[in-house]
Amino acid sequence: MTIISYLKRYKVFHLFLLEIILSGFSVNAQEISIRGNDLLYLSDSKFRNFKPVESIEYAHEVMKFAYKNNSSELKAKSYYRIARSLSILEMHKGSLYFFNKALQERYIRTDSILEIKIREKLATTYLSTGWKDQYFVELRKANKILDQINSDQFLNDKILLKLRIALNFGKYYALTKQVDSLQIYLRSADNYISSLKYIQNSTENLDYVLLKSEYYNQINRPDSALVYLDMSLISENFHDNTFIQYSCLGDYYFKIENYYCAVYNYKKCIENVKSKKIEWSLYPGIYKKIEKTYVKLQDAKKANYYNQQYQLVSDSLFKLQNRNVGLIFDKFYDSSDKEEGEPSSDIYYYVIVILLLYTTYSFYTTKQHLKSLIVAKEKERLKFENRLNKTFDEVIALAKSNDSYFLKRFEEVYVEFYNTLMYVHPNLTISEQKFCAMIYLKFETKEIAKYTYIEPRSVQKKKSRLRKKMGLNSEENFYDYLNQLKNDSGDS
Structure with a gap:
């Protein structure tokens, strides 16, 4: 039997055998991918919940699995996750090492999206270590690679990454107070945000909202800044x-x-x-x-x-x-x-x-x-306490001398309390404001009578009328109420 006739006769059998062998490799590769991706998902979950050490643990399991099965893809992905967690832990040297290891893997040449993500995070790590020039180099590389992606399949990913890079540049210019440059990148971010679906509860949207708030702060529009800050707290994903x-x-x-x-x-x-x-x-x-x-x-x-x-x-x-x-x-x-x-x-x-x-x-x-x-702080504290004591003594002296400047100086020294008092009780007269100030400074009834040249009984009557006007019952301590006004204004 010739070789040709042999091959013809057993062609179907050989093809069947070859298919079984190849399918075995395919199943094995698929199992490797599934197991690796499951561990990567757990690593990502821990990272999103600000558990970087636990994220590293899962990423390390992926890395060991990748070496055992010689998977360049899983190596690159595990290095990336280890690096970004090290960056969160402020271990920037180790972070740079693993980011660069990820970029050296041959798989990276086939996954432009992952390469862009790595270069974006690598850029922010460079900036954290003070390497500003390298920060710009990596972001521009990421942007260049992104511009070369033409496939509609990655359109949403491309826009999202464009947004992230724009926000990254924006954060730098916000940090360095370069408002004109910040405005340019915010306009780009505005366009990307409007093109994206399901962006509302994402990390990128939070970064965008906070950056918009910072921009309005820098151009002295505090009301607009507060609107965006309030928006950042509304997002369900970050409650x-x-x-x-x-x-x-x-x-x-x-x-x-x-x-x-x-x-x-x-x-x-x-x-x-x-x-x-x-x-x-x-x-x-x-x-x-x-x-x-x-x-x-x-x-x-x-x-x-x-x-x-x-x-x-x-x-x-x-x-x-x-x-x-x-x-x-x-x-x-x-x-x-x-x-x-x-x-x-x-x-x-x-x-x-x-x-x-x-x-x-x-x-x-x-x-x-x-x-x-x-x-330095101890010196500043002693100086500050000395100044505070002098200011307190000055206000007390003005009160004791029944000086007409007393209320004005009290308002300057205890500005938050005074503003809160007038906000809660806007109908108080000048005389009543002065009376509240003396009680706040812990003057007793007899002392108030002495320094304002009236009888103690008159002080009691005045206090009773003021209680009624302010809506206090007879059991409430007047000083405690005034002190609580200060606490309610935010000091707890």
Whole structure:
């Protein structure tokens, strides 16, 4: 039997056998993809809920699986997720390492969308480390790749990524107070937003709304800024994690000098961070903002308290970062359970050493900076307390001398209380306002009578009439009520 006749006779059989072999490879590849994508989904879920360490754990499982099955796609995707979580943890050196490893994978040449996402996140990490030039290089590369995508299949993804890049540029120009450039990129963002479907409850929409608010703040249109901040809190998708919005609201109220509302929103931010156990660098920064606000409110005691809280939380953050480094080390390198085909431990050792050195250096410089701040703040606190005591003594002296300037000076020193009092009781006469001021300053009935040259009985009658006018019953303490007005204006 010749070879040709043999092949003809058994052609169907050979084709059938070849199909079985190829289908086996196909099933195996499909199983690898399904398992890898399931783990990637879990990693993404943890990341969205601000759990970067847990996100890394799932991404590391994908990476091990990728090495075992030699999947360039899963390697690239796992590197990307590890890198962005390290960036959230402020481990920027390690983040840059894994972003660049992802870009070196051959799979990236076949997935332009993933490459753009990586370059966008890589750009923001460069900016966090102070490499402004590299930030612009990566964003422009991402934009160039995006312009080369012509397929209608990725049209929505393309518009969404265009939006993200525009917002990225916008954030930079907002940070550097370049309003004209910020306006240009916001106009681009406006166009992309109008072209997208199902954008309302997305992270991109939140970034867009907050950036619009910041723009209106910078052009001195606070009412418009507040509208967009309120919109950011309405979004159903972010009702659980609203610390960013409350922080921005605090900044807004601080800028318009409504310090009690600023404190209220900063405290709401801390509540959200604590309740969700969010591992994020904004945490100590909020304490610093509250301290600054209480300085404006001339409350040295609370300003000092929040300065101490800032230092405690900064130390806790450093310990948290060290713990995270340990957890990541455990996940990346376990000599007793190393799978064949995984990358050399030397690479992981090198990365972990970089992370530890960078974290230690950051902590050292932070501690040195904190020491100088503590000394400066103590001097400032003593100076502030001295000035506050002098101001208080001045107001008391004016009250005791029955000076006509007393009420005006009281209004200047206790501006928030006075404004709240007049908002709640706008019909008070000048005499009644002065009477409330003296009670607020803890003058007793006999003292008020002495310094205003009237009988104590007349003071009691005046207090009784004022109670009735203000809607207070006889059981309510007049001073406690006035003090509560101050607390209701935001100081809690």
